[in-house]
Amino acid sequence: MLRYSNRSLDGKLELVPAYNQSVTGNLSSSDLESFNGQLRDFLGRLRIEAAAGGFPKKFAAETTRATYSNVRSISGIVQCTPDLSEEDCSRCLNEGLKQLQKCCYGMDSGRFVNPSCNLRYDLYVSNDPAIYDPPVHYPPPPSANGGRKKSNTFRTVIIIALATVVSLVLFISICIYLRVRNKKKIREENAEEIMKSADALQFNFRSIRAATNNFSEANKLGRGGFGAVYRGILVDDKDVAVKRLSRDSAQGDLEFKTEVSLVARLQHRNLVRLLGFCLEKNERILVYEFVPNASLDQFIFDEVKRPNLDWDLRYKIIVGITRGLLYLHEDSRLKIIHRDLKASNILLDADMNPKIADFGMARLFDLDQSQGETRRVVGTYGYMAPEYVMRGQFSVKSDVFSFGVLVLEIVSGQKNSSFRNRGNVEDLLSYAWKNWWGNTSSNIIDPLLSSGSRTEMMRCINIGLLCVQENIADRPTMASVILMLTSKSLSLPVPSQPAFFMGKSNMSKVVELDQAQSSSGQKSENEASITELSPR
Structure with a gap:
């Protein structure tokens, strides 16, 4: 199963879009009631097993004998995406069972698929009961040297298990090391990119002071918890809102630049856009787009x-x-x-x-x-x-x-x-x-x-x-x-x-x-x- 989206999919139950598919049925009308009952119970049992499978195994499959017409056995597979909760998985599969009952019961096979789960069953038809019956496993016959063989087998299992654990630990350690190294490299590259973008957003204090008429009271729009806000007009006649932050912040220049460049990346018609900033001596100033109708x-x-x-x-x-x-x-x-x-x-x-x-x-x-x-x-x-x-x-x-x-x-x-x-x-x-x-x-x-x-x-x-x-x-x-x-x-x-x-x-x-x-x-x-x- 392959899926992509421009939003988070993790842990979200989605029942649409969905489709079902079936193949022409071979059952007579007299067999349908018996078939429907067994198929419903069979898939219902698989649904419970899959929903309770835990992460990452939200899956169940089984083949069972059939006792009607020329159908020898039924195979079923049900599964949910492993990020679903047990309740959501059960709910999704329940929806699939309802759809299968409407579209496909009485057919040779049926399948239901939606973004969060899928179900499938197939009937095996033959006049030879040995061909499609599910395999029957019998225990091996007792051995005269059973005790010694069990001891050797136990020792072999222990050795294999230890070797597997050591190999697994080594493999995981290598993966963690490579991941940490790659993250560090990516972080350094991102930091360099952020600083470049921050430099491009920086205004000089002289231009801000001129735009606001030296932060005059006539240009003052109001005052918030972070400082006063002024209306300004840049040299290109563009109206802006200038927020002059209080000077008692302990934040460093590098952190200030980084944060401003991150906020400036937010681009949406329902967010006030940050145009840039000024950072000179003790001055920390933010420059926003001017919004004429004030606040709600x-x-x-x-x-x-x-x-x-x-x-x-x-x-x-x-x-x-x-x-x-x-x-x-x-x-x-x-x-x-x-x-x-x-x-x-x-x-x-x-x-x-x-x-x-x-x-x-x-x-x-x-x-x-x-x-x-x-x-x-x-x-x-x-x-x-x-x-x-x-x-x-x-x-x-x-x-x-x-x-x-x-x-x-x-x-x-x-x-x-x-x-x-x-x-x-x-x-x-x-x-x-x-x-x-x-x-x-x-x-x-x-x-x-x-x-x-x-x-x-x-x-x-x-x-x-x-x-x-x-x-x-x-x-x-x-x-x-x-x-x-x-x-x-x-x-x-x-x-x-x-x-x-x-x-x-x-x-x-x-x-x-x-x-x-x-x-x-x-x-x-x-x-x-x-x-x-x-x-x-």
């Missing part, structure tokens, strides 16, 4: 501007953020965990297309890495996932949690951290959950949304609640979210109770975190000058 929070939480965001615009923004996150998690050459997704870090261009910004706390994962940990939890209260708040664990699913909060904010038009219900301060996630299960989901929707698809609004509320579930495994991936948003016929799962639900015991820990961060308000606390990437 200045629209969605503003009583004057919010009416301008009708449902079509809000839905467009939700889909755009989804595509940007999917690119970071799965589709780019780098696997990036943003860790600070919130409304103020979503910028809007001239056409109100969303662009994810501020990678100040981003982490770079290896493509096969699923989770990271940190002793210092930083971020914005109200958007952080429970496993990150409590244990410092973060992954793509912690970004999914932040996305879920953001979706509910966009639908409701209110902040999670200061949600108000008829004048009373309440938690948005708890409010959304109670109304969802009380069949009063319309209470969650922003009253200003007088027009637009109610079906889309309800789907977005459902998706938001799926993303903020406490159990990490229950949250969807961004690939699943984009499918939920774009496929209107797809039925959505029922969400479980969200994390930080009012009344849960772990709320006290959240309150402690809130108090610890109260001095900084809603600002992100940075733990590095730019990012926490680990270049490979």
Whole structure:
């Protein structure tokens, strides 16, 4: 079996596309019921054996006698890709058995194939029962010198086993040495390539100072947790956003250059593009594309501007953020965990297309890495996932949690951290959950949304609640979210109770975190000058 794709395939159950194939049957109608029963039991037994085979053996094959018509025996083979769990393998093979029963039972052979598993059976037909019967193995006759032969055989087996183990250890050692050497060589080549690309992105401080009119207050767009942001105009009349980072970073020049060049490789219409940087003396400056409509929070939480965001615009923004996150998690050459997704870090261009910004706390994962940990939890209260708040664990699913909060904010038009219900301060996630299960989901929707698809609004509320579930495994991936948003016929799962639900015991820990961060308000606390990437 050979397969390739432009996305990760590991551990993912996929039932489509699929096909089946059969050959004309030789069984009379009177034999079909007996045949179907034996074939169903036979393949069902192989399914259980294959699913329980463990890694890397998700495979079972057997030949058994048949007792009807002129069929002497049945051979069957079933297998799953070895990266599947036992449950997913069993589910895939079950689907194959259903399809075989519809298309192929009563035929000389049948076959079912999909990306994750395949099944096949063949009937052997003959009037001579000795030809196609499965072989019968009999134990060897007892020997007069059985004890001595057993002793010699045991000694031989031990010698062969030791020789095999020694050879295997030597072979593995050589492979590890060659792999480490090749990785080192590749790492050195990548470092050289990165530094070349970094040099090409570097601006000189004089040109940046001129572009921003010496960082004048008139050009100042705002200030974040990492420093002030200015509007600038380069010599080619190109508008840019210039972020002047604070000077207290302990990061070295080489690390700064490396990280900037890595972030600059991220190219997607729903990500703010990094154009370059300036590194002179104590100055660390980032140069971004200029996005004219500021950030989403200045629209969605503003009583004057919010009416301008009708449902079509809000839905467009939700889909755009989804595509940007999917690119970071799965589709780019780098696997990036943003860790600070919130409304103020979503910028809007001239056409109100969303662009994810501020990678100040981003982490770079290896493509096969699923989770990271940190002793210092930083971020914005109200958007952080429970496993990150409590244990410092973060992954793509912690970004999914932040996305879920953001979706509910966009639908409701209110902040999670200061949600108000008829004048009373309440938690948005708890409010959304109670109304969802009380069949009063319309209470969650922003009253200003007088027009637009109610079906889309309800789907977005459902998706938001799926993303903020406490159990990490229950949250969807961004690939699943984009499918939920774009496929209107797809039925959505029922969400479980969200994390930080009012009344849960772990709320006290959240309150402690809130108090610890109260001095900084809603600002992100940075733990590095730019990012926490680990270049490979």
